[in-house]
Amino acid sequence: MADPAGPADLRAVEAAFRQQAEACADQGPSPLYALLMERAADDVAAGGPVARLLGDWRGHPVLDALSMRLLGAVHAEVLAGRAPELARHYRAAGEGGGVDAAVWPAFRGLVEERADVLRPRLDRQVQTNEVRRSAALLGGFLEVARSTGLPLRVLEIGSSAGLNLVWDRYAYRLGPHRWGDPSSGVRIESDWEGPPAAFDAPLEVASREGCDLSPIDLEDAEARLRLESFIWPDHPERLALMRAAIAEVRREPPTIRRARARDWLAEALAEPAPGRATVLFQSVMWWYLPESERSAVSGIVEAAGARASAAAPLAWLRKEGTRVESTDVELRRWPGGENRKLAESHWHGRWVRWLGDGRIAGMGSRPATWPRGPLA
Ligand SMILES: C[S@@+](CC[C@H](N)C(=O)[O-])C[C@H]1O[C@@H](n2cnc3c(N)ncnc32)[C@H](O)[C@@H]1O
Structure with a gap:
């Protein structure tokens, strides 16, 4: 060290x-x-x-x-x-x-x-917002919509510029599957293995909101350029996708609070939201939290889970990784608190291996060494 x-x-x-x-x-x-x-x-x-x-x-x-x-x-x-x-x-x-x-x-x-x-x-942290991660998260949102039949209240921690917070405004081509508005300017293509997700579930996003320690202001040209600068230059398709998503988010930006996940969630999850399925989601942000904040976030979500009911359910959707090769997509749901691993997916969402029903114990803790994957 x-x-x-x-x-x-x-x-x-x-x-x-x-x-x-x-x-x-x-x-x-x-x-x-x-x-x-x-x-x-x-x-x-x-x-x-x-x-x-x-x-x-x-x-x-x-x-x-x-x-x-x-x-x-x-x-x-x-x-x-x-x-x-x-x-x-x-x-x-x-x-x-x-x-x-x-x-x-x-x-x-x-x-x-x-x-x-x-x-x-060099004194500022690398900060990215990888749009194709939405390909792996989509199935989780649809699963909550399908199983609850309720409009979704979407909350994100570590939103960065919010490009994945508007996941439902994008068009998807996931192997043989299509989802979303085909006229969307943002077209996400990923390879898809395994059974289909609940692509035909009726979906309504009732609200969306996020937080980030340092949210990216997409109205600031310098900030946009900085976000783009972390895309590898020999991946022009990622840059093109990011630019399309930036245009879409700027058209109708979601609210993103400048806050630590722990502090924001303590408020956002203080009360159940009847008539809505609250879906808290995150992707590639857990690494950035100190162990103390991870425990605090887990505690806040668990406590909110204990207050959840069929009329005000809670889900925690996570795309996080502890391996070089890929991330896991997990979904924990309350009432009940069942945790399922839904998929494995490339760090940047190039592919999704949809599992459907495999069960696992819980989220891994930060390993001693940083994986060599394209984490950012
Ligand atoms: C690698 S980026 C991922 C962004 C986005 N979730 C994605 O998948 O593209 C991690 C984000 O987490 C944010 N972050 C780091 N620590 C945080 C904290 N304690 N609370 C909220 N956000 C945090 C960073 O500012 C950064 O925007």
Whole structure:
């Protein structure tokens, strides 16, 4: 572990970049970022411009996703049109043209030239909002709608920009299944294995609301660019999907409170909501909570579950992971408190393996080491 009071150990930084290079090669995958991460690790070892840029950075290189902070900071320059040479390489990689080794000198040169612009960006957490995760969550919402027959009161913790909070306004192509408004500007395509989810269940979303420790204001062009900067440049379809979802959310934005999950939920779940099925959902946010907040959130939800009834049921839908390969989609329901694993799904929702009915014990706790998957 790095000493939180001092700069990160450069050997740990180098190892973190190599680890992320492997993850980018396996998961996603992103040959472009696999190469850049590997070269950046070499540069750190050789004391080059990346080492100089990161020399005084404080934090944990793996847990704080330093490599993704750096690559995101550089990508923001590309997206802003301030790095034309690098943009050419990124575009070619995104168009399937392969990765030209000359991308590294262009990257290195930018790090050297723009250290003053890049360095402050490294102090902010990586923050993403991955739209295709809705493909894996959809079946959970439909299952609650089907089993309760009630309109849904949708609550999300860790909403980021709220792109998954409007999941019902998107059109889905999930293997052979179709769901949603075919005229939606947001078209989510994922591979689907296993039986269908309750795609024909009648659905009404009565209300929706979310919270985030630092919600992204989509009316702020800089904030939008920052959100886009964390998408890997050789995944242009993810960027296009995100932009479509941003446009949809801006058309009719949901309310997202700036609050810790624990504090917001204490209020949001204080009273049962009769005539509604309350669905609290979350995706890829549990990692970010300290153990104390996880326990507090679990306690608040359990207590609300104990107050739930058939007229005011509660469900907790989670897409979270403790493995490199994939996340689990779990659904816990009250009254009763039964917990089911509904699916496994790619971290970014590229595929969903729908299980239907398998039962599991509960959510795993944070493992000692951070998985190497594309967590953000
Ligand atoms: C990796 S992003 C995932 C965002 C979104 N759920 C998704 O799946 O795309 C994690 C989000 O959790 C938020 N977050 C972290 N700690 C939090 C907390 N204690 N309470 C609420 N949100 C938090 C972060 O600000 C970030 O927006």
